[in-house]
Amino acid sequence: MHSAGIQDRVAARAVLMRLFCSFESITTVFADGGYTGKLIDWAKDMFGYSVEIVKRNQQHRFQVLPKRWIVERTFAWLNWSRRLCKDYELRPSSAETMTYIAFAHLLLRRST
16 A cells, blocks of 8 residues: 555555565566556566556446456455545555454454
């Protein structure tokens, strides 16, 4: 996560660096159509990541896109958390912590 004052394409590099430091086994990263450009080559050169861009084919037509439903489902799960349904957090670190708590709560509910 990052502040809203940073453009997504710029912040994607910082996110990929944190991803590389935290998880060594990741080889493929799925991204929205807004992340096309130099980011794909940069991720391949720096970390060996294969960045796949998931784009929409036609507007105003419903079509299930590969891997995109996973992201939308995840956002739907996060919206079940009362604290995350609105933007209450002031700092990105507290928003990230609340996301971890929401997913821990989700996993605990599913394990019983």
